[in-house]
Amino acid sequence: MxxxxxxxxxxxxxxxxxxxxxxxxxxxxxxxxxxxxxxxxxxxxxxxxxxSRNNLFSIIFQEAVEQEEIFTQEILYSDLPFKQKIENYIDRSFQRAKEFPYLESYIVSRLNEGHLYAKKEDWERFIERFKTEFEEEVRKGNIKEMEPIQFIVNIASLISFPFAARPLLQTTLRISTEEFDKLISQRKEVIMKVLFK
Amino acid sequence: MxxxxxxxxxxxxxxxxxxxxxxxxxxxxxxxxxxxxxxxxxxxxxxxxxxSRNNLFSIIFQEAVEQEEIFTQEILYSDLPFKQKIENYIDRSFQRAKEFPYLESYIVSRLNEGHLYAKKEDWERFIERFKTEFEEEVRKGNIKEMEPIQFIVNIASLISFPFAARPLLQTTLRISTEEFDKLISQRKEVIMKVLFK
DNA sequence: ATTGTGTTTGACAATTTTGTCAAGCGCAAA
DNA sequence: TTTGCGCTTGACAAAATTGTCAAACACAAT
Incomplete structure (x- = not known):
């Protein structure tokens, strides 16, 4: 219309x-x-x-990544305490992972074929803001000292890997789907415990 | 011969x-x-x-997974303090990831097609031993309280994700290959800091 | 009713990829 | 030298997959 x-x-x-x-x-x-x-x-x-088939793939991929960026930015720029934001981010990620269990591993594996996204200025504004808030938390003694980017990698790893590698983990750890779901449900608490002092 | x-x-x-x-x-x-x-x-x-092509794939995959298991067991059953073992495991993993940068993401993505491995008794012996050592560390106050399996997931996540998702991270974080390598080289220290109190 | 445009279809061609086969080669053992 | 066996090859057939095209269809606007 x-x-x-x-x-x-x-x-x-x-x-x-x-x-x-x-x-x-x-x-x-x-x-x-x-x-x-x-x-x-x-x-x-x-x-x-x-x-073409490839074009369809690209479009779907692109949209998924954009969604992800929107989520992330919405949370960072929200008016909440840093720790709250992280909690929200975990919630949001888990929610999304529940809807699309293979999203993470798809993005991880498909990205090998080369892609690009996110406007440079947006990213710089984003990382700047994050650094500020992060370093404030470190100063307050709530987080151990480290490069902000390492903290980001930690978050991404702790949240995403279990989903991206779910089949791998389930077979190596020899746990059922139910047990894995239970593990996931307790995961938020664990992640927060690990990220913050 | x-x-x-x-x-x-x-x-x-x-x-x-x-x-x-x-x-x-x-x-x-x-x-x-x-x-x-x-x-x-x-x-x-x-x-x-x-x-067949598929058979070749299976064999390579199988062997890779077995190698991984051997590494892991060697370290767990070695005669070293728990913290040392974790350090060794990180070193070993990084070493391996340096030789085969795409190993992780390959395993992660290929496992969707269904596989199985590891003898049950071996695994049970393994997890039992790990639990014992882990809980001893918790008692000593060196690690925050959590399910041993969550600790394992944390280790796996923190180590593997950056490699499995390297292209993803590099593009989203907008860092060069050199910067990423530097990030990786500082990673061991960060991971240890996060895993232990 | 006719026109036009966007939508849908089946058939076709081109390409890619996999697996098989019969025949040939090299070389060590008899 | 001859035999036997593992190794290698090119050619072939079969299957799968993608993209194109001309024609048919639906339906709203004229």
Whole structure:
């Protein structure tokens, strides 16, 4: 309505179906035929709306990364104590990981094929703000001293790895899906305990 | 010599080349032709020695996982203080990650296709021993209280994620390869600081 | 009713990739 | 030298996958 935009139902259907296939079911290598079948549409429509398989992939990938950035920024720029923000971020991440269990491992593995994103100024503003808040916390003695970027890597690692490597962890640790879910549910507390003094 | 075994040079060559393609160069989707080219052998030899492409993959994967297990057990069963063991484990992991930069992300992504390993008794012996040592450390006040398994997940996350998600981190954090290497080199200290009180 | 545009379809061609096979090669043992 | 066996090769067939195209369809605007 707004202008031209209507984005035919089918176009959205295909994109969402593909997204679910990747992120929810972990079928990273899904072919156009499989996507078409899952969406119950003619395979050719994928080419019609997205030109090529690769293009469809790129679009889905791009959108996922953008979502992630929006989440992160929303939280950082919210008006809350630093520790609160971290808690929110963990919650948000877990929530998202619950909806798209394979999102993390998809992003991790697909990124090898080279991609770029995020405007430079946005990032600089972001990291500057983070540094300030982080160093204030260190000064207050709530966090052990370290480079802010190491702290970020810690957060990302502690949150994302269990999801990205869920199959790996489940088999090596020999725990059932139920036990793993329980482990995840206790995870927020553990992460906070580890990140803060 | 020892018995029958000789394992023709070519067989080893193919396996090692494929391994390098996957783990060193991150070419997860390498076709049999690409592998053959890289090894400078006829493509058919892959079928001759390994029957199918999938089988070759499985073997390489299996061996990698076994190596990982051997490393881990060697360290746990060594005669050193707990904290030392963790340090050794970090060193070993980083060393390995330096040789095979894509090993982690390969394992993480490939495991979605379902695999199994490690004998049950071995694992039980392992986790039992770990628990004992871990809880002793907690009692001594060197580690915050938490489930031993959470501690393991923390270690794995903090060590592996930066490597598994290196491309992701480098682009999101907007740092050069040199800066990332520097970050990694300071990482051991950071991880120890985070794991122990 | 007709026109036009966006949507959908099935068939086709091109390409890629995998696995098989029969034949040839090298070399050590008889 | 001949035999046997492991190793290697090129050619072939089969399957899978992607992208293109012309034609048919739906339906709203004229």
């Amino acid at each position: 707004g202008r031209d935009y209507k984005k035919s139902d089918t176009e959205l259907l295909i994109k969402n179906t593909a997204r679910d296939l990747f992120f929810k079911e972990g079928k990273f290598g899904a072919t156009t035929q499989e996507i078409a079948d899952a969406a119950k549409v003619n395979r050719t429509l994928i080419n019609y709306y997205f030109r | 020892g018995r029958d075994y000789k394992k023709s040079d070519t067989e080893l060559l193919i396996k090692n080349t494929a391994r390098d393609l996957f783990f060193k160069e991150g070419k997860f989707g390498a076709t049999t032709q690409e592998i053959a080219d890289a090894a400078k052998v006829n493509r058919t030899l892959i079928n001759y020695y390994f029957r």
